[in-house]
Amino acid sequence: MAARSGVPWESLKRGRMVYLSQCGRCHELVPPAGVKTEDWHLVMPGMCWNAGLTQADEALVTRYVLATKLP
């Protein structure tokens, strides 16, 4: 996945950890495949604000979610 997305493995790992620990707090985890890429870009800023994430973590979790959607 790191190779396909061009995102370093460490970033994906951190993004995944944030996703799993934060994004299921208020609702069931929304699987990356369940939302279109364009819609993720719209939803993420609001959801990361909900979760109280730093901008750095927002960037990482967004890259993780989008990396898992690559064909």
Ligand code: HEC
């Ligand atoms: C503080 C609570 C809270 C946290 C934390 C949270 N969400 Fe949400 N989320 C909501 C609520 C409430 C809704 C439904 C209302 C809305 O769409 O704004 C929602 C809706 C969504 C939707 C929209 C589903 C759809 O089909 O339109 C997605 C996708 C989503 N969340 C993803 C995430 C992700 C990814 C994270 C982690 C960064 C996250 N959420 C963290 C409260 C939260």
